[in-house]
Amino acid sequence: MTTATTTRDTQVFDLIAKEQHRQESGIELIASENFVSPAVMEAAGSVLTNKYAEGLPGKRYYGGCEVVDQVEQIAIDRAKELFGASWVNVQPHSGANANTAVFLACLHPGDTILGFDLSHGGHLTHGSSVNISGKYFRPTFYGVERETGVINYDVVEETAKRERPKLLICGASAYSRDWDYARLRAIADEIGALLLADVSHPAGLIAKGLLNDPLAHAHIVTTTTHKTLRGTRGGIIMMRNDFENPFGIKTVKGETRLMSSLLDSGVFPGTQGGPLEHIIAAKAVAFGEALSDDFYDYAVQVKANAQAMANAFLSRGYEIISGGTDNHLMLIDLRSKGLTGKLAENTLIKADITINKNMVPFDDKSPMVTSGIRVGTAAMTTRGLKESDMEQIVVYIDKVLMNHDDAATLATVKEEINEWMKAFPLYKS
Numbered sequence: 001m002t003t004a005t006t007t008r009d010t011q012v013f014d015l016i017a018k019e020q021h022r023q024e025s026g027i028e029l030i031a032s033e034n035f036v037s038p039a040v041m042e043a044a045g046s047v048l049t050n051k052y053a054e055g056l057p058g059k060r061y062y063g064g065c066e067v068v069d070q071v072e073q074i075a076i077d078r079a080k081e082l083f084g085a086s087w088v089n090v091q092p093h094s095g096a097n098a099n100t101a102v103f104l105a106c107l108h109p110g111d112t113i114l115g116f117d118l119s120h121g122g123h124l125t126h127g128s129s130v131n132i133s134g135k136y137f138r139p140t141f142y143g144v145e146r147e148t149g150v151i152n153y154d155v156v157e158e159t160a161k162r163e164r165p166k167l168l169i170c171g172a173s174a175y176s177r178d179w180d181y182a183r184l185r186a187i188a189d190e191i192g193a194l195l196l197a198d199v200s201h202p203a204g205l206i207a208k209g210l211l212n213d214p215l216a217h218a219h220i221v222t223t224t225t226h227k228t229l230r231g232t233r234g235g236i237i238m239m240r241n242d243f244e245n246p247f248g249i250k251t252v253k254g255e256t257r258l259m260s261s262l263l264d265s266g267v268f269p270g271t272q273g274g275p276l277e278h279i280i281a282a283k284a285v286a287f288g289e290a291l292s293d294d295f296y297d298y299a300v301q302v303k304a305n306a307q308a309m310a311n312a313f314l315s316r317g318y319e320i321i322s323g324g325t326d327n328h329l330m331l332i333d334l335r336s337k338g339l340t341g342k343l344a345e346n347t348l349i350k351a352d353i354t355i356n357k358n359m360v361p362f363d364d365k366s367p368m369v370t371s372g373i374r375v376g377t378a379a380m381t382t383r384g385l386k387e388s389d390m391e392q393i394v395v396y397i398d399k400v401l402m403n404h405d406d407a408a409t410l411a412t413v414k415e416e417i418n419e420w421m422k423a424f425p426l427y428k429s
């Protein structure tokens with residue numbers, strides 16, 4: 001091999017070692033993060049990164065794809081089994097790319113979309129003015145009720161009838177309640193819209209039957225693979241039933257195309273070039289893990305831990321939007337404690353507790369300040385923590401927030417956490 005591989009790039013690898021230390025010594029509560037297995041990492045760091053494979057298994061634009069064809073087919077087959085899908089595309093590089101490919105497949109520029117309000121917990125790829133979804137299409141939104149913090153589906157229906165979207169989008173980044181996909185499909189059918197369910201956050205819980213099944217009702221389902229699903233960073237698109245696109249998007253020969261064909265084209269060549277076959281291999285490994293009974297136990301524990309954490313916050317007088325959680329995450333309104341999300345995030349990190357500040361519904365603060373924080377249990381459950389540990393984490397969070405200007409308290413908590421985390425080794429180095 002060349003000198004490039006014989007002389008170690010210490011500048012970069014020292015930083016990777018530092019990051020591993022950061023991940024291992026602190027408490028990770030960012031709801032969208034998780035820790036992948038060594039096998040997933042091994043596949044992601046494999047020689048498959050060297051291969052070009054534009055196209056799909058068996059239909060490539062490059063030679064030498066016999067092996068990656070098999071890898072990608074395993075990823076597709078495992079995803080189908082995991083979610084009960086009849087069609088899957090495993091190539092999207094991310095959740096955002098998966099959604100963009102769906103928009104390209106289903107819509108014409110300027111068409112109306114109806115999504116969950118970003119400031120109520122939605123995702124920026126569902127119509128935010130700074131995202132392609134909000135720039136190339138006409139975005140409209142529904143939100144939660146001020147009093148309950150929960151989505152009122154009668155209001156979604158009213159909004160849908162008024163705005164007449166072609167695509168109704170459900171799914172969120174910071175919504176702790178399950179979704180009524182059957183009701184949403186009925187609303188979509190009433191106005192002749194397609195229903196897209198973006199289950200990026202709760203996908204791992206859905207895969208194990210612990211939340212409502214979006215594939216039973218939504219025309220199209222997208223998800224990231226790196227949140228509760230605990231795989232490599234990436235995205236996938238799925239359908240349980242294929243169908244003809246109702247909006248007149250035709251082939252050059254004037255034929256109506258099946259949605260599966262439009263979605264495949266939406267990914268490549270629509271929005272991506274060559275697929276990341278090393279990442280697709282890592283997705284395959286992660287889907288294999290998610291099919292196991294161990295992963296069922298994991299998903300059950302994620303939910304149990306979220307319940308324990310929510311109860312611990314409530315018993316200390318914290319306000320949780322919607323009053324609790326059905327999934328792995330919760331959104332906490334800190335206004336009753338006289339704190340902002342920004343102060344909480346900046347203070348907790350000093351004690352090696354990582355969370356993110358988050359807008360709460362009807363927030364009066366800017367996105368850079370916010371009134372809330374979002375916390376989730378997927379990552380710490382992977383580390384092996386249980387319900388009583390969640391209570392201990394909340395004790396620490398409360399101690400830090402109530403003593404946010406006391407450097408000595410923050411330093412003590414940080415030391416205790418670093419010591420505590422040694423009991424939950426993550427990666428053997």
Ligand SMILES: *Cc1c(COP(=O)(O)O)cnc(C)c1O
Pocket residue numbers: 032093094095096097122123125171172173198199200201224234235
């Ligand atoms: C995380 C998330 C995405 C985007 O995923 P990326 O991989 O960061 O692009 C899309 N939709 C929802 C609902 C998400 O939570």
